Amino acid sequence: MKKLLGFILTIGLGLLIIFALEGNALFDDFGYANLDDRVSSHYITKGSDVDIIFGETVDPESGPANIVTSIVVDYRSFDTLGEVTVLFISALGVSLLLGSAVTQKRLSLDFKPNFMLRVASRALFGIIIMTGVYVTLHGHLTPGGGFPGGTMIASAMLLLYLADDQFRAKIKGFKILEGVAGSLYVVIGLLGLVVGTYFLQNFLPNGTVGDLLSSGIIPIIYILIGLKVGSEISGVIDNFLTEEEKQ
Amino acid sequence: MTTIDYIMIVLSALLLVIAFLAVSEKKLIKSVIFLSAVSMLSVVAFVVMKAPDVALTEAVIGSGLVTALFVFTLLSIKKEEAK
Numbered sequence: 001m002k003k004l005l006g007f008i009l010t011i012g013l014g015l016l017i018i019f020a021l022e023g024n025a026l027f028d029d030f031g032y033a034n035l036d037d038r039v040s041s042h043y044i045t046k047g048s049d050v051d052i053i054f055g056e057t058v059d060p061e062s063g064p065a066n067i068v069t070s071i072v073v074d075y076r077s078f079d080t081l082g083e084v085t086v087l088f089i090s091a092l093g094v095s096l097l098l099g100s101a102v103t104q105k106r107l108s109l110d111f112k113p114n115f116m117l118r119v120a121s122r123a124l125f126g127i128i129i130m131t132g133v134y135v136t137l138h139g140h141l142t143p144g145g146g147f148p149g150g151t152m153i154a155s156a157m158l159l160l161y162l163a164d165d166q167f168r169a170k171i172k173g174f175k176i177l178e179g180v181a182g183s184l185y186v187v188i189g190l191l192g193l194v195v196g197t198y199f200l201q202n203f204l205p206n207g208t209v210g211d212l213l214s215s216g217i218i219p220i221i222y223i224l225i226g227l228k229v230g231s232e233i234s235g236v237i238d239n240f241l242t243e244e245e246k247q
Numbered sequence: 248m249t250t251i252d253y254i255m256i257v258l259s260a261l262l263l264v265i266a267f268l269a270v271s272e273k274k275l276i277k278s279v280i281f282l283s284a285v286s287m288l289s290v291v292a293f294v295v296m297k298a299p300d301v302a303l304t305e306a307v308i309g310s311g312l313v314t315a316l317f318v319f320t321l322l323s324i325k326k327e328e329a330k
Contacts, residue, residue, distance in 0.1 A: 068300045107323065135303070143299035151307045158315055233312065240319050 043071050055210040063206035063215020064140035072145070073218050073225075077200040080221075081185060084228060088182065091232045094239050103245040109165045121163030128156035136226035140215045146222040150229025157234045161241050171238045174231040181228040188217055188224075255295060262288050279317040286310035 021027055028034075035041045046052055047061045054065055064070040072080055129152075135142075136149030160167045192201030204216035213219075262285060269281035286309030293302035 066300070107319075144303050145300070148303045148307045151304075151312055155307065155311050155315075158312070162315075237316070240316055240323075243323070 043067065043075055046070070052209060055208065057209045059206045060209060063202070063209065064218055065210045066140060066142060066145075068143070069140045069145055069218065069222070070215075073140075073221055074202060074215075077189070077221070080225070081189065081200070084182065084185065084225060087229065087232060088178075091236050094236050098239040099242070104242040105245045106165070106168050107241045107243050113163055113165055117163050121159055125156050125160055128159065129153055132156065132226070132230070136223060137219065138212070139222040139226075140218050141210060141212070146225030147229055149222075150226040150231075151233055153226070153230035154233035154237060158237050161237060168242075169234060169238055171235055174234050174238075178228050178231040178235070181224045181231070185221060185224050185228070188221060192217075251295060255292070258288060258292050258295070262292065276318070276321055279314060279321070282317070283310050283314040286313075 043062075044067060052060055062070040062074045064074065132149045132152030134149075135144035135152060136146055139145030139149065157169055160169075189200040192203050193199050195201070195203040202216040202218065206216055207214035209215075265281055265284050265288065269278050269285060272278040272281060286305055290302045290306045290310065293299075293305060
């Protein structure tokens with residue numbers, strides 16, 4: 001009876017949403033929206049009348065070749081600062097709940113990792129870290145960026161925790177790195193305010209679209225975000241994989 | 248209809264079925280694995296829909312990190328119960 005009621009309620013809500021969107025004046029049908037009225041069209045053309053060509057266009061309004069990055073870290077960089085803050089607060093909550101005990105020890109695994117597993121995981125660790133660094137560094141050229149790159153670095157730490165029952169990261173260094181990277185993001189934003197006119201302004205030259213050293217402060221910000229996210233999630237993983245030591 | 252459309256229909260049906268299984272499964276660990284499968288399939292869906300940025304993030308966070316954290320939480324709970 002309960003299940004049937006839930007089913008009917010779900011179907012009813014689904015139909016309500018479909019009927020509300022059908023013929024709604026606020027939402028145009030697919031393909032009929034006038035894109036010139038939308039702010040997204042400005043982001044895609046980067047505010048210029050001529051086409052942006054990869055490897056040729058010099059000094060456009062926003063440097064990154066990847067449109068998503070040019071929105072996330074250039075046009076909407078302040079939102080990204082908020083996003084990083086949200087992640088920081090959730091990591092803070094985890095460490096308040098799980099990491100407040102004075103003495104902590106590694107969570108012991110049920111199996112004993114053999115020699116092969118330990119060596120192979122060390123080899124794989126380097127490859128995962130390199131992929132994470134690559135994704136972070138090329139965030140303004142290819143898909144990816146600071147958030148996935150940082151998480152890849154953290155998942156390399158997770159691999160070491162899984163494959164070695166003695167491993168424990170030096171978590172204090174991560175906490176310092178996280179704080180420094182987060183503060184530098186704000187400092188760069190304030191520098192934009194001092195040098196230019198608004199918070200997080202891109203005050204360095206944009207260069208050629210598609211070069212590794214292009215688009216001003218965006219690679220710098222993405223490296224900082226990558227470091228911050230990587231160390232933050234490594235801290236969360238460490239909190240999950242340690243437990244209070246019983247006296 | 249092109250091939251991509253057929254792929255999307257099969258993918259969406261699979262996503263719905265596995266998402267339902269993840270909710271209705273009684274054992275928590277199986278539920279977590281189904282959740283991971285949903286993430287994996289949605290990565291494919293995102294790539295087909297030409298959103299590689301979202302696909303990359305979903306692959307790393309959804310199917311990698313979150314699954315691992317859930318599994319470790321379940322392990323810790325099991326240890327506490329065994330005491």
